[in-house]
Amino acid sequence: AQKVTQAQTEISVVEKEDVTLDCVYETRDTTYYLFWYKQPPSGELVFLIRRNSFDEQNEISGRYSWNFQKSTSSFNFTITASQVVDSAVYFCALSEGNTGGFKTIFGAGTRLFVKA
């Protein structure tokens, strides 16, 4: 069965600190996709990144970076030099690609507070 665990419920940092959001997933499929979404206070989910199970290369996009490790079933997200605008709830999600559909399972989210 699919499962996504985000063990950190809330994280509070001071602006310019680096912060890592953890994500651990479970799946029996060999083909799957991992996602991170941001949900700011306005409420609308914003796509950040997608990774498929065959691509373990880490990715950097500006201040954001992602570390995908199949050996530990983890897909962690790091924000470097955090800013107040990064304050939001961040969701990790998993969808299995061979099931004939794209049922996507979300973690419970990590609420990030960045203080000025």
Added chain:
Amino acid sequence: GAGVSQTPSNKVTEKGKYVELRCDPISGHTALYWYRQSLGQGPEFLIYFQGTGAADDSGLPNDRFFAVRPEGSVSTLKIQRTERGDSAVYLCASSLAGLATDNEQFFGPGTRLTVL
């Protein structure tokens, strides 16, 4: 271009009533998803459409919930005999393609349903 839109933005109803929630996906997107998000939780998958057909409805909690997408564009989520536990934000998302591609889902702003 226009994003995913959902109407109404808020719906207050009484226990036992019937409600319809509408989703207008991004033009050209063949895949459409419904999720439910309770306070402090991640989105919970309800149903996924590929075109007009429901490719995966395994997330619908019971037979009071039903969704249609008759022309492969707009979708309506229907809830019969609403219960207080149905209160949540109902999110719709669409993606360009579904099956066997690592698609990005674009989310709408959601409909906040309150059952009194």
